[in-house]
Amino acid sequence: MNKEFLDKKQLVDHRIEIAMESASFKDSPLYPAINYAVTAPGKRIRGVLTLAFCKRLSVPLEEAIPFAVALELIHAYSLVHDDLPEMDNDDYRRGLPTCHKKFGNAMALLAGDAILNYSIEYILKNRKLYQPNRLLNAIDVLYSSSGAEGMLGGQAIDKIGETRLLSLDELLELHNKKTGALLLAPILIASALADEKNENYVNYSKHIGLAFQIKDDILDVEGSSEKLGKKIGKDAEENKSTFVSIMGLDSAKNYLRNELLLAEKEAENDPFLVWLVQYIGGRDH
Amino acid sequence: MNKEFLDKKQLVDHRIEIAMESASFKDSPLYPAINYAVTAPGKRIRGVLTLAFCKRLSVPLEEAIPFAVALELIHAYSLVHDDLPEMDNDDYRRGLPTCHKKFGNAMALLAGDAILNYSIEYILKNRKLYQPNRLLNAIDVLYSSSGAEGMLGGQAIDKIGETRLLSLDELLELHNKKTGALLLAPILIASALADEKNENYVNYSKHIGLAFQIKDDILDVEGSSEKLGKKIGKDAEENKSTFVSIMGLDSAKNYLRNELLLAEKEAENDPFLVWLVQYIGGRDH
Numbered sequence: 001m002n003k004e005f006l007d008k009k010q011l012v013d014h015r016i017e018i019a020m021e022s023a024s025f026k027d028s029p030l031y032p033a034i035n036y037a038v039t040a041p042g043k044r045i046r047g048v049l050t051l052a053f054c055k056r057l058s059v060p061l062e063e064a065i066p067f068a069v070a071l072e073l074i075h076a077y078s079l080v081h082d083d084l085p086e087m088d089n090d091d092y093r094r095g096l097p098t099c100h101k102k103f104g105n106a107m108a109l110l111a112g113d114a115i116l117n118y119s120i121e122y123i124l125k126n127r128k129l130y131q132p133n134r135l136l137n138a139i140d141v142l143y144s145s146s147g148a149e150g151m152l153g154g155q156a157i158d159k160i161g162e163t164r165l166l167s168l169d170e171l172l173e174l175h176n177k178k179t180g181a182l183l184l185a186p187i188l189i190a191s192a193l194a195d196e197k198n199e200n201y202v203n204y205s206k207h208i209g210l211a212f213q214i215k216d217d218i219l220d221v222e223g224s225s226e227k228l229g230k231k232i233g234k235d236a237e238e239n240k241s242t243f244v245s246i247m248g249l250d251s252a253k254n255y256l257r258n259e260l261l262l263a264e265k266e267a268e269n270d271p272f273l274v275w276l277v278q279y280i281g282g283r284d285h
Numbered sequence: 286m287n288k289e290f291l292d293k294k295q296l297v298d299h300r301i302e303i304a305m306e307s308a309s310f311k312d313s314p315l316y317p318a319i320n321y322a323v324t325a326p327g328k329r330i331r332g333v334l335t336l337a338f339c340k341r342l343s344v345p346l347e348e349a350i351p352f353a354v355a356l357e358l359i360h361a362y363s364l365v366h367d368d369l370p371e372m373d374n375d376d377y378r379r380g381l382p383t384c385h386k387k388f389g390n391a392m393a394l395l396a397g398d399a400i401l402n403y404s405i406e407y408i409l410k411n412r413k414l415y416q417p418n419r420l421l422n423a424i425d426v427l428y429s430s431s432g433a434e435g436m437l438g439g440q441a442i443d444k445i446g447e448t449r450l451l452s453l454d455e456l457l458e459l460h461n462k463k464t465g466a467l468l469l470a471p472i473l474i475a476s477a478l479a480d481e482k483n484e485n486y487v488n489y490s491k492h493i494g495l496a497f498q499i500k501d502d503i504l505d506v507e508g509s510s511e512k513l514g515k516k517i518g519k520d521a522e523e524n525k526s527t528f529v530s531i532m533g534l535d536s537a538k539n540y541l542r543n544e545l546l547l548a549e550k551e552a553e554n555d556p557f558l559v560w561l562v563q564y565i566g567g568r569d570h
Binding site for chain 2: 104
């Protein structure tokens, strides 16, 4: 493991815990389900990337943290809803029972809504830290990334991909939105807060976002359900359109390798960013 | 009908249509479900109240509109999710098939998420209209109203109220959150945008919020399913804790009458606000 990654992941985990402990809705019947979903162990790549790009663009750590936490909240809510019976109907996530298996479908639905809602509340709680216009720009790019044009739009295409085989273009759009949008959000947020662009980091983020999802598709075919903490072979079972189903396992691996190479080129020898490319390519969960 | 109400409702409806027509995700497979849910006919009380209180606190109309639209978006998404099988499992809403009946459960779930997400996107699109700090304060009160401490928390208590009879205190908390929070939000938003408080309007909003929900409970017992556009008698069928089930129909009506009187007192002879009290008390849908 890379030290910068570990340090930042620990910080993200810690600040997520604080965000939950300091929540104003601790006596709500929704709290246990929200807390369960949000504090479940995760890789926290989106939060870590937010801290990493903010640091590289000289955004103060305290300004980066609320967005790192909010991004992880949005990711967490998307998983809760994605696991529901009407979506992927998953019983396990990261080796633990999914939120609806533990708290029932209705509570999981509401908890997911409440987590998305809390992501906004949490940023707003910290609004005094920011130059207001930059804050507003950063909120704008965050929710453009998570909405119908971004992550949610990708999830909808994913559902359509269960009814017919998607074209490669559609699959690329699916992945760029469903997984890519929240992995591109960190550099867009950092840029908004710094009021400064960095094309290398944007390209890097696009390539790792796509690589991440192709790797996911491959892991569903040849991964270990023990290490993944969830059932494998589900994509094929549900007739999902994936890189593997559309181009075959070997071509998917080649595509992945190419995306990783392109990402590494944009990383410009930054040790953390180079390491993250290898981590995404080599991960087994 | 009151002229101020009608004029403002028309404006809210019109601006909701524009918000949908100008959405950046018109080619997303989610768009039809989102558009269906958002443009379904509704009373638009929350949006109208936002315009009305903003006017009374001298907030420019153009600043009021994005929040009126956002509040109606949040209300619309809450109905989509509330109608899902794991929640109230309703087939009809306002006389039309519910979103999941028309588009399937998965699309309705994602469309609901996307509508909540779009509410914040929509406000942010209009951010140049505002003094940034007041805008941030208004966003803060809006999402505190719709989150786990507000509307969503109330919906969770509502689910618990199906498993056991709630106490009157719990029922009041349920109603103040589930329905009350989004009816209190308009004056809180107006106050944030104007940077000016008005206790009468706050009290007024609390009383009409409670009255609105008690009336809902009563309509479920003695309303007309034709006029309501949905099945009646569902509360009793699902063993819901309501004003009627907890205190009986006559006491519920007395409670309603009292809340209406208290609201009218706070309206201070403002013709629109006085009319709205009578409208809420007398409505048959």
